[in-house]
Amino acid sequence: MGFDTSGLLPLSDALQGMLEQLACCCDCEQLPLPEALGRVLASDIASPLAVPPFDNSAMDGYAVRLADLASGTPLIMAGKAFAGQPYQGEWPAGHCVRIMTGAPVPAGTDAVVMQEETQADGDRITFLAQPEPGQNIRRAGSDIGNGACVLQAGTRLTPREMPLLASLGVATVAVRRPLKVAIFSTGDELKPVGTPLAHGDIYDSNRYGVRAMLTRMGCDCLDLGIIPDDPAQLRAAFIRADKEADVLITTGGVSVGEADFTKLLLDELGEIGFWKLAIKPGKPFAFGRLPRAWFFGLPGNPVSAMVTFDQLVQPALAKLAGQHFERPLQLQAIAAEPLKKSPGRLDFQRGILSQGPNGLEVRSTGSQDSAVFSSLSRANCYIVLERERGRVAAGETVTVEPFGGLLL
Ligand code: AMP
Ligand code: MG
Numbered sequence: 001m002g003f004d005t006s007g008l009l010p011l012s013d014a015l016q017g018m019l020e021q022l023a024c025c026c027d028c029e030q031l032p033l034p035e036a037l038g039r040v041l042a043s044d045i046a047s048p049l050a051v052p053p054f055d056n057s058a059m060d061g062y063a064v065r066l067a068d069l070a071s072g073t074p075l076i077m078a079g080k081a082f083a084g085q086p087y088q089g090e091w092p093a094g095h096c097v098r099i100m101t102g103a104p105v106p107a108g109t110d111a112v113v114m115q116e117e118t119q120a121d122g123d124r125i126t127f128l129a130q131p132e133p134g135q136n137i138r139r140a141g142s143d144i145g146n147g148a149c150v151l152q153a154g155t156r157l158t159p160r161e162m163p164l165l166a167s168l169g170v171a172t173v174a175v176r177r178p179l180k181v182a183i184f185s186t187g188d189e190l191k192p193v194g195t196p197l198a199h200g201d202i203y204d205s206n207r208y209g210v211r212a213m214l215t216r217m218g219c220d221c222l223d224l225g226i227i228p229d230d231p232a233q234l235r236a237a238f239i240r241a242d243k244e245a246d247v248l249i250t251t252g253g254v255s256v257g258e259a260d261f262t263k264l265l266l267d268e269l270g271e272i273g274f275w276k277l278a279i280k281p282g283k284p285f286a287f288g289r290l291p292r293a294w295f296f297g298l299p300g301n302p303v304s305a306m307v308t309f310d311q312l313v314q315p316a317l318a319k320l321a322g323q324h325f326e327r328p329l330q331l332q333a334i335a336a337e338p339l340k341k342s343p344g345r346l347d348f349q350r351g352i353l354s355q356g357p358n359g360l361e362v363r364s365t366g367s368q369d370s371a372v373f374s375s376l377s378r379a380n381c382y383i384v385l386e387r388e389r390g391r392v393a394a395g396e397t398v399t400v401e402p403f404g405g406l407l408l
Pocket of ligand 1: 187
């Protein structure tokens with residue numbers, strides 16, 4: 001695919017190389033608002049109205065005209081305004097209007113005085129403080145102006161957007177159909193959970209991790225199970241996935257030891273690059289095109305599979321799904337203990353970030369072997385150690401990336 005596979009490929013180059021080739025492949029459909037949760041907006045949403053739609057009270061209290069307060073004498077209550085029941089009577093000079101939170105302020109109101117700053121004696125209201133003009137009035141359009149762009153195409157709808165869209169009266173939204181992703185695990189040693197293990201077997205764990213991450217991303221998953229290291233069965237699985245899905249993600253079989261026939265098969269079926277990434281964990285990685293579908297070949301080691309998915313595949317799938325994607329914030333923290341590291345690859349060590357007496361501090365979760373899954377499950381962040389950096393002493397500053405939505 002035009003990449004140098006002789007040396008180790010920096011993560012940023014791999015990511016850029018992939019993203020340049022990818023474009024959104026998901027059509028648009030209209031969905032009722034509640035069903036659109038987790039979907040990606042296909043177009044910008046401009047507000048069809050002002051929010052709030054009318055000037056209203058931010059407090060329970062009294063609507064007043066400042067001129068009426070100038071004399072300091074109590075005002076007579078002319079009537080009441082409730083949320084949903086505007087005050088529609090006369091408002092003679094020397095009068096105020098009792099008003100509740102959310103009620104439209106009567107025409108001519110200069111301010112709302114909160115109840116706690118008044119004294120009522122029957123209908124005679126004494127004002128204990130002089131309000132500022134506009135005090136406790138929420139102005140029409142002060143949150144969102146009529147016609148303003150409130151959400152951009154590419155936004156994935158979370159519970160935070162639902163009430164926002166409802167407040168605009170949006171009943172249906174244009175969203176992208178979910179990206180369809182086929183997955184399978186490769187390896188003669190793999191058995192599905194719920195079956196006994198023979199000597200030399202292990203449970204297929206990667207498929208559960210990949211599937212869970214796809215679910216978090218809102219993708220439709222076509223799970224093709226475990227495919228043995230057998231060219232005929234692999235070929236059939238590649239062809240089926242290519243027919244039925246937008247993307248195929250496999251784990252295992254892309255490292256040097258056993259990649260030969262996978263590589264031959266993929267060369268025959270499509271145009272796939274086998275990369276050695278300059279990251280740890282996760283060196284072997286394959287990316288390219290089958291006749292219809294995009295292909296991502298993740299390393300077999302469970303931690304490598306998760307980390308390469310999170311760091312590389314996630315942004316690529318987001319682009320295919322039409323979703324705007326940003327990595328979680330990276331922060332600086334103090335290494336609370338020494339961290340093993342040799343120069344040459346960008347390390348995504350698994351760490352536990354906590355608040356220490358002098359700011360954020362981070363510890364390793366222990367063995368960073370890419371087969372040790374507990375290192376990931378106990379962690380709450382990556383410790384991102386630069387490619388040329390060596391061993392880290394306790395007290396040094398390191399970059400950490402708290403896990404984002406995919407791993408939480
Ligand atoms: P491979 O990339 O196929 O050479 O696999 C590298 C290592 O990861 C081997 O120890 C495999 O047994 C292990 N492995 C591969 N696929 C999986 C999987 N789906 N679940 C758990 N371990 C796996
Ligand atoms: Mg294998």
